[in-house]
Amino acid sequence: MQNWDVIVVGGGNAALCAALSASESVKSVLVLERAHEDEAGGNSRFTAGLFRIAYEGADDLKTLIPDLSEEEIRNTDFGTYTEEQFLDDMARVTEYRCDPDLTEILVKRSLPTVQWMRKRGVRFTAAWGRQAFKIGGRFKFWGGLTLEAVGGGPGLIEAETQLARTAGIEIWYGARALSLLADDSGVHGVVVRYQGKTRELTARAVVLAAGGFQANTEWRTRYLGPGWELAKVRGTRFNTGDGIRMALDIGAAPVGNWSGCHAVAWDRNAPETGDLAVGDGFQKHSYPWGVYINAEGKRFVDEGADFRNYTYAKYGRVVLGQPKQFAWQVFDAKVKQQLRDEYRIRQVTKISGNTLEELVSKMEDTDQQTALATLKQYNAAVRTDSPFDPNVKDGRHTEGLDVNKTNWANTLDTPPFEAYAVTCGITFTFGGLRINTNAEVISSDGEPIPGLFAAGELVGGIFWFNYPGGSGLTNGSVFGRIAGASAANSIS
Numbered sequence: 001m002q003n004w005d006v007i008v009v010g011g012g013n014a015a016l017c018a019a020l021s022a023s024e025s026v027k028s029v030l031v032l033e034r035a036h037e038d039e040a041g042g043n044s045r046f047t048a049g050l051f052r053i054a055y056e057g058a059d060d061l062k063t064l065i066p067d068l069s070e071e072e073i074r075n076t077d078f079g080t081y082t083e084e085q086f087l088d089d090m091a092r093v094t095e096y097r098c099d100p101d102l103t104e105i106l107v108k109r110s111l112p113t114v115q116w117m118r119k120r121g122v123r124f125t126a127a128w129g130r131q132a133f134k135i136g137g138r139f140k141f142w143g144g145l146t147l148e149a150v151g152g153g154p155g156l157i158e159a160e161t162q163l164a165r166t167a168g169i170e171i172w173y174g175a176r177a178l179s180l181l182a183d184d185s186g187v188h189g190v191v192v193r194y195q196g197k198t199r200e201l202t203a204r205a206v207v208l209a210a211g212g213f214q215a216n217t218e219w220r221t222r223y224l225g226p227g228w229e230l231a232k233v234r235g236t237r238f239n240t241g242d243g244i245r246m247a248l249d250i251g252a253a254p255v256g257n258w259s260g261c262h263a264v265a266w267d268r269n270a271p272e273t274g275d276l277a278v279g280d281g282f283q284k285h286s287y288p289w290g291v292y293i294n295a296e297g298k299r300f301v302d303e304g305a306d307f308r309n310y311t312y313a314k315y316g317r318v319v320l321g322q323p324k325q326f327a328w329q330v331f332d333a334k335v336k337q338q339l340r341d342e343y344r345i346r347q348v349t350k351i352s353g354n355t356l357e358e359l360v361s362k363m364e365d366t367d368q369q370t371a372l373a374t375l376k377q378y379n380a381a382v383r384t385d386s387p388f389d390p391n392v393k394d395g396r397h398t399e400g401l402d403v404n405k406t407n408w409a410n411t412l413d414t415p416p417f418e419a420y421a422v423t424c425g426i427t428f429t430f431g432g433l434r435i436n437t438n439a440e441v442i443s444s445d446g447e448p449i450p451g452l453f454a455a456g457e458l459v460g461g462i463f464w465f466n467y468p469g470g471s472g473l474t475n476g477s478v479f480g481r482i483a484g485a486s487a488a489n490s491i492s
């Protein structure tokens with residue numbers, strides 16, 4: 001039996017922020033990471049490292065990116081992303097269901113939390129490559145997503161791990177938490193399987209940050225619904241709902257959108273779970289500049305309903321709902337330069353043709369005749385009177401189709417044409433544990449469970465139906481920091 005002040009279950013961003021935060025007030029902090037070191041870091045390591053934060057302009061960003069040069073500031077329109085905008089985005093995309101208290105904390109602490117991370121030693125940069133377009137020689141950011149960890153997800157996890165080690169935090173890799181040690185007075189530790197042995201570790205407080213249940217095929221099908229066993233998992237294979245189950249087993253309350261998840265368009269031939277060598281490269285997020293065609297040769301969704309940041313997380317489900325669970329994203333040469341880097345990776349399922357006829361003739365598993373008719377019908381329905389502008393919702397739309405495209409509707413007329421086959425890639429699940437604003441886990445009787453705290457993907461009630469891009473890391477950092485501090489406070 002070993003005794004710790006705080007045990008943190010999980011090895012991703014939420015867990016490492018919780019551990020760093022707890023270590024500011026207590027001596028012995030242990031991180032239990034289920035994965036071995038080469039696969040450690042959870043979904044956080046798979047990310048691009050994008051953080052959604054509220055900021056008022058370049059001055060706020062300079063506190064996070066001190067090496068931002070005067071020239072870069074001059075050549076860039078960073079815009080602002082106010083707390084009100086972030087709150088509005090959360091409310092709108094979650095269809096007004098996001099927990100108001102937790103959401104307010106997420107938004108209001110977004111900037112101070114990343115400033116705390118920066119102070120601890122995590123480095124950030126501006127997401128020039130992903131979230132900005134160059135117009136007239138000047139970068140313009142769009143969609144409120146400006147900040148990126150240096151080195152993306154791998155860089156973030158590496159930095160946080162180094163900082164944890166420097167702070168004297170112990171990390172056990174290949175250590176799978178199995179259950180909580182709990183009695184009527186609360187939680188006192190964790191049962192873990194480590195180095196082939198199951199053992200009991202006592203702690204004065206435990207933080208759960210072990211991710212959602214997206215990598216658990218059976219739970220996915222049980223809670224998200226039939227068909228979800230057919231989705232691919234974008235990230236870590238280790239997030240199988242252990243943390244959620246451990247807490248439910250001792251009476252924690254489930255909350256949130258248990259049948260909902262974040263899911264995107266993902267290469268049709270991607271492996272069953274994420275591949276760290278490819279990271280998020282299997283995603284295919286440039287659909288607003290083209291059209292979707294399903295196996296029946298039909299369009300089925302408004303590709304230009306909103307900026308990509310506000311539709312990508314819910315369109316994976318739409319693709320999963322198509323016959324044979326896949327679809328083609330079709331583009332012409334006019335937008336080729338605008339396609340994101342992920343379209344140029346080696347592991348891509350792509351066809352091309354010099355005519356639309358040639359292109360559709362290569363669409364295996366698809367009603368090619370209908371596909372050709374659909375593309376021609378789409379071309380004829382595009383209103384060309386307003387100019388194409390990727391930086392704003394340009395209103396360039398189609399008219400008279402069963403499924404219209406409301407923005408960025410270009411005709412497909414410039415060869416070569418390309419099409420990319422995608423299926424559904426699930427990112428993380430939305431349902432989870434109920435916490436309060438101190439990140440204390442709440443029991444099904446409505447009271448905090450003494451000694452138990454939670455943060456990150458396994459918390460429910462914050463995201464529903466959809467999600468504003470870049471909120472997952474911010475969520476893990478904000479509530480991880482709070483959970484670590486609350487755990488430490490609870491024992492001091």
Ligand SMILES: Cc1cc2nc3c(=O)[nH]c(=O)nc-3n(C[C@H](O)[C@H](O)[C@H](O)COP(=O)(O)OP(=O)(O)OC[C@H]3O[C@@H](n4cnc5c(N)ncnc54)[C@H](O)[C@@H]3O)c2cc1C
Pocket residue numbers: 009010011012013014015032033034035040041042043044045046047048049050051052175176177178209210211212234235236238239240241242243279280427428455456457458469470471472473474476
């Ligand atoms: C491909 C991809 C790209 C993404 N891009 C972005 C982005 O750019 N910006 C953004 O904000 N979000 C992004 N996300 C979402 C983001 O990854 C998550 O919202 C966030 O990382 C969740 O952090 P977390 O710490 O809660 O979970 P994770 O980082 O997944 O960490 C969970 C940890 O728990 C461990 N674990 C599981 N079970 C146990 C157990 N029984 N015992 C011990 N440990 C256990 C796992 O091994 C893992 O280390 C992306 C996700 C994916 C998959």
